[in-house]
Amino acid sequence: xxxxxxxxxxxxxxxxxxxxxxxxxxxxxxxxxxxxxxxxxxxxxxxxxxxxxxxxxxxxxxxxxxxxxxxxxxxxxxxxxxxxxxxxxxxxxxxxxxxxxxxxxxxxxxxxxxxxxxxxxxxxxxxxxxxxxxxxxxxxxxxxxxxxxxxxxxxxxxxxxxxxxxxxxxxxxxxxxxxxxxxxxxxxxxxxxxxxxxxxxxxxxxxxxxxxxxxxxxxxxxxxxxxxxxxxxxxxxxxxxxxxxxxxxxxxxxxxxxxxxxxxxxxxxxxxxxxxxxxxxxxxxxxxxxxxxxxxxxxxxxxxxxxxxxxxxxxxxxxxxxxxxxxxxxxxxxxxxxxxxxxxxxxxxxxxxxxxxxxxxxxxxxxxxxxxxxxxxxxxxxxxxxxxxxxxxxxxxxxxxxxxxxxxxxxxxxxxxxxxxxxxxxxxxxxxxxxxxxxxxxxxxxxxxxxxxxxxxxxxxxxxxxxxxxxxxxxxxxxxxxxxxxxxxxxxxxxxxxxxxxx
Amino acid sequence: xxxxxxxxxxxxxxxxxxxxxxxxxxxxxxxxxxxxxxxxxxxxxxxxxxxxxxxxxxxxxxxxxxxxxxxxxxxxxxxxxxxxxxxxxxxxxxxxxxxxxxxxxxxxxxxxxxxxxxxxxxxxxxxxxxxxxxxxxxxxxxxxxxxxxxxxxxxxxxxxxxxxxxxxxxxxxxxxxxxxxxxxxxxxxxxxxxxxxxxxxxxxxxxxxxxxxxxxxxxxxxxxxxxxxxxxxxxxxxxxxxxxxxxxxxxxxxxxxxxxxxxxxxxxxxxxxxxxxxxxxxxxxxxxxxxxxxxxxxxxxxx
Numbered sequence: 019x020x021x022x023x024x025x026x027x028x029x030x031x032x033x034x035x036x037x038x039x040x041x042x043x044x045x046x047x048x049x050x051x052x053x054x055x056x057x058x059x060x061x062x063x064x065x066x067x068x069x070x071x072x073x074x075x076x077x078x079x080x081x082x083x084x085x086x087x088x089x090x091x092x093x094x095x096x097x098x099x100x101x102x103x104x105x106x107x108x109x110x111x112x113x114x115x116x117x118x119x120x121x122x123x124x125x126x127x128x129x130x131x132x133x134x135x136x137x138x139x140x141x142x143x144x145x146x147x148x149x150x151x152x153x154x155x156x157x158x159x160x161x162x163x164x165x166x167x168x169x170x171x172x173x174x175x176x177x178x179x180x181x182x183x184x185x186x187x188x189x190x191x192x193x194x195x196x197x198x199x200x201x202x203x204x205x206x207x208x209x210x211x212x213x214x215x216x217x218x219x220x221x222x223x224x225x226x227x228x229x230x231x232x233x234x235x236x237x238x239x240x241x242x243x244x245x246x247x248x249x250x251x252x253x254x255x256x257x258x259x260x261x262x263x264x265x266x267x268x269x270x271x272x273x274x275x276x277x278x279x280x281x282x283x284x285x286x287x288x289x290x291x292x293x294x295x296x297x298x299x300x301x302x303x304x305x306x307x308x309x310x311x312x313x314x315x316x317x318x319x320x321x322x323x324x325x326x327x328x329x330x331x332x333x334x335x336x337x338x339x340x341x342x343x344x345x346x347x348x349x350x351x352x353x354x355x356x357x358x359x360x361x362x363x364x365x366x367x368x369x370x371x372x373x374x375x376x377x378x379x380x381x382x383x384x385x386x387x388x389x390x391x392x393x394x395x396x397x398x399x400x401x402x403x404x405x406x407x408x409x410x411x412x413x414x415x416x417x418x419x420x421x422x423x424x425x426x427x428x429x430x431x432x433x434x435x436x437x438x439x440x441x442x443x444x445x446x447x448x449x450x451x452x453x454x455x456x457x458x459x460x461x462x463x464x465x466x467x468x469x470x471x472x473x474x475x476x477x478x479x480x481x482x483x484x485x486x487x488x489x490x491x492x493x494x495x496x497x498x499x500x501x502x503x504x505x506x507x508x509x510x511x512x513x514x515x516x517x518x519x520x521x
Numbered sequence: 522x523x524x525x526x527x528x529x530x531x532x533x534x535x536x537x538x539x540x541x542x543x544x545x546x547x548x549x550x551x552x553x554x555x556x557x558x559x560x561x562x563x564x565x566x567x568x569x570x571x572x573x574x575x576x577x578x579x580x581x582x583x584x585x586x587x588x589x590x591x592x593x594x595x596x597x598x599x600x601x602x603x604x605x606x607x608x609x610x611x612x613x614x615x616x617x618x619x620x621x622x623x624x625x626x627x628x629x630x631x632x633x634x635x636x637x638x639x640x641x642x643x644x645x646x647x648x649x650x651x652x653x654x655x656x657x658x659x660x661x662x663x664x665x666x667x668x669x670x671x672x673x674x675x676x677x678x679x680x681x682x683x684x685x686x687x688x689x690x691x692x693x694x695x696x697x698x699x700x701x702x703x704x705x706x707x708x709x710x711x712x713x714x715x716x717x718x719x720x721x722x723x724x725x726x727x728x729x730x731x732x733x734x735x736x737x738x739x740x741x742x743x744x745x746x747x748x749x750x751x752x753x754x755x756x757x758x759x760x761x762x763x764x765x766x767x768x769x770x771x772x773x774x775x776x777x778x779x780x781x782x783x784x785x786x787x788x789x790x791x792x793x794x795x796x797x798x799x800x801x802x803x804x805x806x807x808x809x810x811x812x813x814x815x816x817x818x819x820x821x822x823x824x
Contacts, residue, residue, distance in 0.1 A: 072700070072823075093703030108698035110691050112815075121691050122702030126684040 029078035038064040056231035057452040101172025102181040111157035191513030218248035272301025275472035281331035291317040293496040306487030314496035354439035367419030372400040407432035424455030494518040537770025539724040543748035546720025553713035554693035558614030561745025562621030567725025575638040592722020600714040607820035640734035676759040693814030696821040757812040
């Protein structure tokens with residue numbers, strides 16, 4: 019009989035009419051790495067936030083170390099020995115590392131002794147091979163270091179059970195390997211880890227057991243050793259058979275659609291974000307932009323689409339120099355843009371679907387005449403887009419914000435592709451989508467390429483990039499580290515480049 | 522010339538003191554993520570309540586207690602609306618100013634009507650105050666002046682070296698992160714606002730009982746807004762806030778001196794504007810190194 023460190027029995031959590039968790043049972047053995055697998059919105063984070071005391075109430079029983087507990091604030095969770103590394107780090111950038119470590123500790127004296135704390139922290143870091151200078155400010159740390167700091171912060175609070183929420187999303191392949199090493203070291207010492215992820219390869223590689231959540235309910239709990247392949251996990255997660263691979267066939271290259279020459283762009287803080295980038299892109303190919311988030315991808319795309327000014331350099335789209343053109347004029351050069359944040363840039367939530375669908379084209383004669391919109395024609399157009407791109411909605415008068423994430427993205431993709439672009443810029447096209455929607459959107463992008471469109475695709479998902487791209491351009495700290503052809507692209511080749519290591 | 526300098530320095534200190542006291546309180550509430558535009562109203566209420574207390578008990582000490590209690594109460598009111606109910610801090614702050622303007626006029630006409638009250642007594646520093654000309658003017662102050670100067674290093678220590686100071690700075694930067702390590706964001710912000718209210722009330726009482734010995738309607742005359750500007754110019758840190766309040770005090774003192782000269786009248790308006798111009802220019806240069814909290818004026822919602 020296994021010894022359970024954590025038993026969550028019949029957990030139900032509702033937000034108004036929305037049921038996020040329904041009768042969930044989660045049993046975690048002492049010393050194991052337990053995966054929590056599920057699509058976005060399946061209720062993984064909600065379940066863990068219940069456990070970590072982020073909500074005032076939940077239904078069901080939680081047993082920790084065999085005792086019934088009712089955790090309604092994080093102070094209690096920490097005292098029990100539960101530590102959580104949130105997907106969005108809970109660190110304060112302007113404070114020093116050690117200030118972040120001791121923040122909120124109940125053992126703190128009124129006058130802080132940071133020197134003693136720093137000494138203890140440094141020793142802890144040495145033990146796990148993750149040394150961080152305690153006197154640096156957190157904003158000076160890389161994303162990987164910040165994650166290590168979060169883990170050390172939890173261990174400093176004597177966490178026995180560590181919850182890692184999508185920890186690999188922000189890491190390079192090399193950093194992922196060292197994270198896995200550390201997770202093994204922790205479990206060898208008797209710690210327990212709950213690993214939240216939707217990446218099947220990683221779960222197969224590192225975890226002992228896996229609980230699969232689907233639409234807020236437990237679909238299954240399985241021993242990883244007994245799972246035959248990732249296909250099986252995917253089917254459990256989605257609830258039906260899914261095709262994981264997207265195939266592409268070779269097509270002939272067309273003319274040059276995008277030319278970027280010595281481009282330099284500053285970020286919001288006025289620091290250089292894109293440094294001297296030069297590349298070009300032809301019709302009929304997908305150029306993948308690969309790199310950990312925040313290495314200049316956003317600034318580059320904003321510059322190409324006219325949302326941000328370049329400090330120097332040249333961008334030519336379809337033979338036209340875009341210097342001084344506004345975003346509307348650039349879209350007029352047969353450019354389509356699937357923006358990185360659909361809520362912020364892609365659509366207007368409180369507006370209806372048909373209104374959203376004409377955001378770009380409302381000025382065209384087909385859609386309006388003498389300043390009046392031609393609603394009848396717009397309705398016909400909208401119905402047809404919604405039908406051909408499979409947007410699930412009660413009707414075109416539904417508000418965009420009421421659609422699920424996948425349907426919202428289909429709406430944006432439908433609007434952009436309907437304009438038959440020469441150049442398609444797709445940024446994180448599948449971020450936050452379930453497997454079904456991801457596959458659909460990837461297929462649409464590949465179809466565009468087959469029809470001769472030039473596609474610039476920014477993504478942080480290596481699998482997606484390797485599967486779809488004809489060439490992959492790797493960026494690190496705003497510089498191009500290399501451009502890799504499809505036949506040479508692999509995790510092993512791309513990993514070091516993403517970490518800024520050439521050769 | 523010496524006499525002019527001495528008088529000028531003394532006037533500077535007198536105008537800077539209420540600014541400094543209010544601004545030191547504001548450093549804490551601003552750092553916790555609160556912008557309290559209602560400071561003007563709280564200072565005005567403090568000025569009035571100080572006089573009422575002093576009149577009723579013939580003691581400036583009771584006046585000070587009245588002023589601080591009133592400040593605490595108004596702070597609590599502001600905190601309830603902005604922290605618990607998550608209303609806009611600008612709207613609530615402004616309402617507080619309008620409310621205080623009306624209330625102080627009403628109470629003044631009912632109770633005080635320009636009557637003289639016991640003001641803060643002065644205490645001379647032995648030795649130093651014996652220096653001819655400069656001594657009596659520069660080393661003989663009401664207790665609150667000494668308190669304000671002592672509060673500068675004390676505030677610095679609390680803000681940067683203690684557990685509570687760390688929590689206050691953290692809450693203004695990233696309240697959610699504080700929640701995950703078990704800090705009660707609402708409690709911290711309530712505390713900081715009430716403390717700042719107490720200091721603002723005390724600062725107001727210095728205007729009516731330290732500079733004068735009576736209440737005059739609308740006598741704070743923008744002092745609360747100036748204190749807010751002092752905090753920004755002083756980059757949310759006690760030491761630089763001291764420098765900023767002396768600078769603002771000096772330009773105010775200079776303005777009154779200039780009013781007495783024939784060329785001064787137009788120029789004094791220019792002087793009136795000067796501290797704000799300096800603040801804006803300084804902000805342009807130091808914007809990147811600003812200590813302004815990331816979540817300034819953003820209500821926190823736990824969900």
